[in-house]
Structures are given as C-alpha cells and as structure tokens.
Amino acid sequence: MDETDMGTRLYRALTSTQCCVMGERSCTQPTFGICFDVDGVLARGAAAIPAAVAGFKRLIDDRRQPRVPVAFVTNSLSRNCDKAAHLSTILGVQVACFVH
Numbered sequence: 001m002d003e004t005d006m007g008t009r010l011y012r013a014l015t016s017t018q019c020c021v022m023g024e025r026s027c028t029q030p031t032f033g034i035c036f037d038v039d040g041v042l043a044r045g046a047a048a049i050p051a052a053v054a055g056f057k058r059l060i061d062d063r064r065q066p067r068v069p070v071a072f073v074t075n076s077l078s079r080n081c082d083k084a085a086h087l088s089t090i091l092g093v094q095v096a097c098f099v100h
Contacts, residue, residue: 033069034059038083039076048090056091064093 036042042052059067072087072095074080081097088095 030068033071035071035073038072038074038087042072042087043090046086053090060091060093066093 036056041049042056043049059070061067072084074083076083084095084097
C-alpha cells in the first residue's frame with residue numbers, strides 16, 4: 001500500500017467517524033488512535049511545519065477536540081513540558097505534558 005492509499009483510507013476513516021458528545025444516545029467511538037512524532041514531523045525546532053499543522057487541524061472537530069485519540073511522542077529527554085506548551089500554541093489545542 002502506498003502513501004496515497006494510506007492517506008485516503010485515513011481521511012475516509014476520519015470523516016466517517018462520529019465523535020461522542022455528552023448526552024448523545026448513539027455514537028461511534030474511533031477504533032484507532034494516532035501517535036505523532038514531534039521533532040521533524042510537526043515541528044523543526046521551534047518552527048512549525050505548515051503542512052503538518054494543516055493536516056493535524058483536520059483531526060480537530062468544531063469544539064477543538066480531536067476526532068480520534070492522539071498522542072505526541074519524542075525521543076528528547078528534556079523540556080517535554082515546554083514542547084507541550086509550544087504544541088498547544090501552534091496546533092490550537094490543549095496538549096498535556098506527561099513526564100514518566
């Protein structure tokens with residue numbers, strides 16, 4: 001399967017997924033989530049990668065919530081909370097910092 005096929009399948013899955021809203025009687029939970037590597041995928045240093053940010057924003061609904069579960073990963077050992085704050089700014093959604 002090439003990248004175009006994978007992108008098309010992902011787009012179809014995202015646009016057909018209904019996100020649950022409190023009080024709704026029927027909803028479909030996504031059957032998958034997406035992990036994004038931060039460095040070199042969403043940003044290079046402090047600079048956002050515009051196409052990646054535009055693509056990520058397609059995952060966000062009108063309430064500014066992800067349509068599917070999303071996790072951000074990095075192999076950097078420092079400043080994870082700073083990265084989370086920066087991602088919150090460039091993506092327009094709240095990104096929580098998790099330190100293990």
